Structure formats: C-alpha cells, structure tokens
Amino acid sequence: MNMAAVKLQKSVVSQTGKHTASVIFLHGSGDTGPGLLSWVCDVLGQNLAFENIRVIYPTAPSRPYTPMRGALSHVWFDRHKISQDCPEHLESIDSMCDNLSTIVQDEIRAGIPKHRMVIGGFSMGGAMALHLVSRYQQDVAGIFALSSFLNKDSVVYQAVENATQRPLPELLQCHGTADELVFHNWGKETNSLLEKAGLNTSFHSFPDLNHQLCRQELELLRSWILKKLSL
Numbered sequence: 001m002n003m004a005a006v007k008l009q010k011s012v013v014s015q016t017g018k019h020t021a022s023v024i025f026l027h028g029s030g031d032t033g034p035g036l037l038s039w040v041c042d043v044l045g046q047n048l049a050f051e052n053i054r055v056i057y058p059t060a061p062s063r064p065y066t067p068m069r070g071a072l073s074h075v076w077f078d079r080h081k082i083s084q085d086c087p088e089h090l091e092s093i094d095s096m097c098d099n100l101s102t103i104v105q106d107e108i109r110a111g112i113p114k115h116r117m118v119i120g121g122f123s124m125g126g127a128m129a130l131h132l133v134s135r136y137q138q139d140v141a142g143i144f145a146l147s148s149f150l151n152k153d154s155v156v157y158q159a160v161e162n163a164t165q166r167p168l169p170e171l172l173q174c175h176g177t178a179d180e181l182v183f184h185n186w187g188k189e190t191n192s193l194l195e196k197a198g199l200n201t202s203f204h205s206f207p208d209l210n211h212q213l214c215r216q217e218l219e220l221l222r223s224w225i226l227k228k229l230s231l
Contacts, residue, residue, distance in 0.1 A: 006061045006099050011037045013047045013055040020052040021116040021141075021229035022107045024100070026125030028147075029065070029075045033057035036122065043213045048222060053229055054112075058103055063092070076128040084152045084186055096128065097136050104137055118228055120144030120172070120221075122213065123182060130156050130171075134199075138165035142228040144172040144221060147179055147211055149186035150193075160197035171201040172224050174217045176209025 011033040025048075027036035037057045040048050048055055065073040066089075067082050077092035107117060117140045121129045126148025133143045134156045150156055160168060171194060175187035184205065191203040206217055 008061070008099055008103060009033060009059040010103065011057040011059075013037065013049050013057075015050055015052050015054050017051045019054055019110065019112070021050075021054075022110075022112050022118075023048075023053055023055045023225055023229075024103055024107075024117065024119045024129075025055060025057050026076065026100075026119075026121030026128050027057065027060070027074070028121070028123030028125055030073050031122075032074055033059040036125075039213060040218060043215055044218050045215075048218065050226070050229075053225065054107075056103065056107075058100065060096070061099075076124055082181070084149060084189070086151060088151050088154055090155065093128070093131050097132050100128070100132050101136055104140075114139045115141050116229060118142040118144065118169075118225055120146070121148070122146045123148055123211065126173075130154075130194075133169055134159040134163070138163055138168055140169050142169045142172065142224070144174075144224070145187075145190075146174045146213065146217065146221070147176060147182050147187065148173070148190070149182050150190045152189075152193075157193050157197045160194060160199050163198070168199055170228075171199055172204075172221065173201060174204045174206060174220065176206045176212060176214075178208050179211045181211040 060074045060076045062072045064070045065075050066078050076096050078089040080086045119129045126145030173191050175184050177184045195201050
C-alpha cells in the first residue's frame with residue numbers, strides 16, 4: 001500500500017493577528033484533525049488560539065491497523081502491537097514523515113521559518129512527532145508529546161544521539177498517572193531514554209488522569225508554546 005502521495009486534510013485555527021509562527025498538532029489513533037480540534041476546545045472551553053500563531057490539525061489517512069485486526073483506522077503508522085517491546089513499523093512511519101514534511105513545507109511557503117514552528121501530538125500523534133522532529137525536522141522550535149511512548153528499541157533514540165543539529169528542540173512531555181492504555185511508566189521511560197540520548201526534556205505527571213487531555217495540561221502547553229514562539 002503506497003501512502004507516499006497522500007495529501008493530508010487539515011483543520012486550522014487561524015491566528016488573530018499577523019502570522020509569524022505555526023503549531024502542528026497530531027491526533028491520536030482513530031481520531032481526526034477536526035476531532036482533536038473540538039476535543040481541545042471542549043477541554044479548554046475555547047480554541048487553542050493565539051495572536052500570531054496558526055494551529056494546524058492534520059488528519060491521518062485511513063489505513064489497515066494491525067492492533068485492530070487490520071480494520072481501517074485513521075492512524076499515523078501501523079504497530080505490530082501496542083507495546084514497548086516490539087519492533088517499530090518503520091515503513092509506515094517513514095512514509096508518513098514524508099507526508100507530514102509537506103505540511104512543514106507549506107508553512108515555509110507561507111513565510112514561516114522552521115525555527116518558528118512547534119510540532120507535537122497526543123498519544124500516537126506524540127510518537128509520530130518525535131519521529132518527525134528527531135529524524136527529519138531537527139531545526140523546529142520545540143516538540144510536545146501528550147500521553148505518548150516510544151518502543152524500547154526506537155530509532156528515535158539513535159537519531160537523537162547522532163543528531164548533527166545541536167541543540168535539538170526541547171521536548172515537553174505530559175502524562176496522566178492513571179492512564180490505562182499508554183501506561184505512565186511507558187511515558188516516563190521514554191522520557192528518561194530521550195534525556196539519556198541528549199534531548200532537553202521536561203516531564204509533567206497529572207494525578208488521576210486517564211488516557212485523556214485535561215485543562216491544566218493544555219494551559220501548560222499553551223504557555224510553553226508562547227515561550228517557544230513569542231514574538
């Protein structure tokens with residue numbers, strides 16, 4: 001199945017003033033750009049919106065997803081299973097990195113340099129963002145991963161260790177302690193391994209939060225984005 005030529009659909013929350021920076025926010029498995037946008041809006045009570053920053057919510061194309069016995073789902077890549085202890089499905093990850101890089105190029109064409117972009121996501125979207133930034137887009141301003149993890153043998157760790165672009169963008173990672181889908185310790189271990197590989201990271205735990213977004217987390221994300229992309 002060739003996914004290389006897919007033009008990704010995207011939902012956008014436009015800046016209220018002059019466009020000088022962009023955020024690319026990737027949804028979790030089975031969701032869509034519009035789905036994540038409305039979820040963020042519900043949790044925050046308003047859009048994640050800024051005076052000078054455009055926020056882009058792409059939608060992953062529908063593809064067969066092995067953890068769902070090959071049923072079609074909006075996922076950024078395939079997984080052999082939802083576990084830290086299996087190999088990554090690199091073929092699907094790499095072709096999606098190509099597709100997402102075209103969104104980065106669209107923003108560059110709109111006059112936004114890479115160091116004025118932040119890329120991140122929720123759950124699988126956070127893992128996708130880690131691959132995209134550490135391996136292909138090392139000169140963006142920052143990366144965030146909410147309720148996310150990487151496999152123990154992820155090529156991301158090697159990419160961070162071998163990165164010629166120093167310093168790499170800082171990572172903001174958030175995770176609920178009550179997450180029953182992506183365990184809190186998976187997120188914590190991912191963070192420790194990334195830090196050990198040389199990434200500048202911060203890790204924030206949210207007590208009693210399951211595999212969800214919460215307002216406090218999105219407020220933290222908002223202020224972190226402003227710090228990274230302030231005028």
